[in-house]
Amino acid sequence: MKTIKVIGFLMLLLAANLTFAQDELQITAKDSIVQSSWIFGVGFNAVDDSGNVFDGLFNVGDEWNMVPFPSRVSIGRYFKNGLGIEAIGTYNKYKEGNIIDAVINPVDINYYGIDGRITYDLNKIIGQTGWFDPYVGVGAGYSDANNLGRGTYNAVVGFRTWFSDRWGLDFNSTGKWAMSQGDGASNHIQHAAGVVYQFGIEKGLSKRGEEKLELLAAIEKEKQRQTDSITEVNRLKDEALLAERLEKERKEAVLAAAEKAKLDALNKRKEEIRSRIENLGYVYFDLNSSTIKGKSKTILDSLSVIMKEIPTLKLKINSHTDSRGASTYNDWLSQRRVDKTNEYLLSKGISDDKLITEAYGERLLLNECDDNTYCSEEKHAVNRRSEFEIIEF
Missing domain, CATH: 2.40.160.20 (Porin)
Structure with a gap:
């Protein structure tokens, strides 16, 4: 029926x-x-x-x-x-x-x-x-x-x-x-x-309007019948249907928990990668130099290991100078530094499509040491760097 x-x-x-x-x-x-x-x-x-x-x-x-x-x-x-x-x-x-x-x-x-x-x-x-x-x-x-x-x-x-x-x-x-x-x-x-x-x-x-009205009333009546039927089912709490629904909810909850755990693990992994790269620190350069030396090589070696571990990782290399010297010279020097940093990573087997570069010259200083402020050599050295920005995981 x-x-x-x-x-x-x-x-x-x-x-x-x-x-x-x-x-x-x-x-x-x-x-x-x-x-x-x-x-x-x-x-x-x-x-x-x-x-x-x-x-x-x-x-x-x-x-x-x-x-x-x-x-x-x-x-x-x-x-x-x-x-x-x-x-x-x-x-x-x-x-x-x-x-x-x-x-x-x-x-x-x-x-x-x-x-x-x-x-x-x-x-x-x-x-x-x-x-x-x-x-x-x-x-x-x-x-x-x-x-x-x-x-x-x-x-x-x-x-x-x-x-x-x-x-x-x-x-x-x-x-x-x-x-x-x-x-x-x-x-x-x-x-x-x-x-x-x-x-x-x-x-x-009109006759057409009356037909619409009758049809709307019939549809509304059927909707109400269905609502009443659902209410009756809920009121009677059919044990078989309820058990089936609860089992379905349990399975969905298990799947949801597994999906959440998977997502949490992925986010944790991403945060670990970000932390590892940030903990390596910057590649620093001597005054008027683009040569990569001892500690900086160690940083780049470690970075290349991370990139090989994570094939989907893409980085942007940003290189900078301190404020001493002409700005045009510093632009040229920061370009040399970013090129040298990039070349070193390529020499370690990192694919060219995993790296992009940009030279900023003296435009993004990390401290107050601009052309109008006297600073010690130690403070100027902070600005002579190559740093790494994560583009994709």
């Missing part, structure tokens, strides 16, 4: 990954849509009252009647269930020379219409898009067309497309059937296009 639950949870996660591969699994502004609002619209309308219904439906020049200014106003309330109630007022003018009720219209005739309708948002069936809202509707109204007033039964099909939560465009076509055919009243079609503005907005989650 537990295995089945785990498989079910993995399938749930897989479904989440496939459904929301392009989006992070969280509720965002994109998942929020307008569910109810008031909509106010202003636009244009065109009336086709030619009398031939669908024949010549797009014969705009001869059969459509329009005025060159906004001629339609509407106000409506739209609800969460997809239904909307709307009131519409229109003005138009039948143009002289257009076909009206199957005859040529002899003079301009004013057209007035006032209508009420109930619409249904088709997105409730096909799924919310957030920016495209097709709709259908029915209604009734009163039209004064061709100087004949008549009540009408209306049917409408249209769509709105939204630029933002508040602003959009509305396009629709309405068929109007006269309630009574007396006095020659006929049926006609009215097209409309305009700008719409939403206010009194109430927002909610």
Whole structure:
């Protein structure tokens, strides 16, 4: 049973990954849509009252009647269930020379219409898009067309497309059937296009947002189930699992202790090497000399032994002079000293790639004995040296 639950949870996660591969699994502004609002619209309308219904439906020049200014106003309330109630007022003018009720219209005739309708948002069936809202509707109204007033039964099909939560465009076509055919009243079609503005907005989650919310709730529920299961295991303290865990921890502790001991030994070894090199001391030179003599040779011999013992050891040789003499001369002299020190170690079988050198002249004195300070020979001698800096172990 537990295995089945785990498989079910993995399938749930897989479904989440496939459904929301392009989006992070969280509720965002994109998942929020307008569910109810008031909509106010202003636009244009065109009336086709030619009398031939669908024949010549797009014969705009001869059969459509329009005025060159906004001629339609509407106000409506739209609800969460997809239904909307709307009131519409229109003005138009039948143009002289257009076909009206199957005859040529002899003079301009004013057209007035006032209508009420109930619409249904088709997105409730096909799924919310957030920016495209097709709709259908029915209604009734009163039209004064061709100087004949008549009540009408209306049917409408249209769509709105939204630029933002508040602003959009509305396009629709309405068929109007006269309630009574007396006095020659006929049926006609009215097209409309305009700008719409939403206010009194109430927002909610789209279908996709609701799916995300359900999936997040399911994942959270599964996480809680797992947490509760782990808590229960801990509470019951299953002896077999506990023994296995303790044994694993014991082995890990042994390995950790061994690793620490190894690291401590390595650090100790490194410190011993550093101490051995430092304890050898410096290679000292006589005044104005770069010759390596007795004790200095002994130091370099011991250093070469250490370097052979530790093949990975790399050193930097730094050579110096005291402050007496010209600085350019002292630069040259310290270069001679560092070269001689390096050559001696090479002669002892030390590889050239294990040594680097640098000459400092009189720039790095170890005491106060500069050009402006009188010092004894013993103090000056302290500065005439080659010293060793560990680069790598």
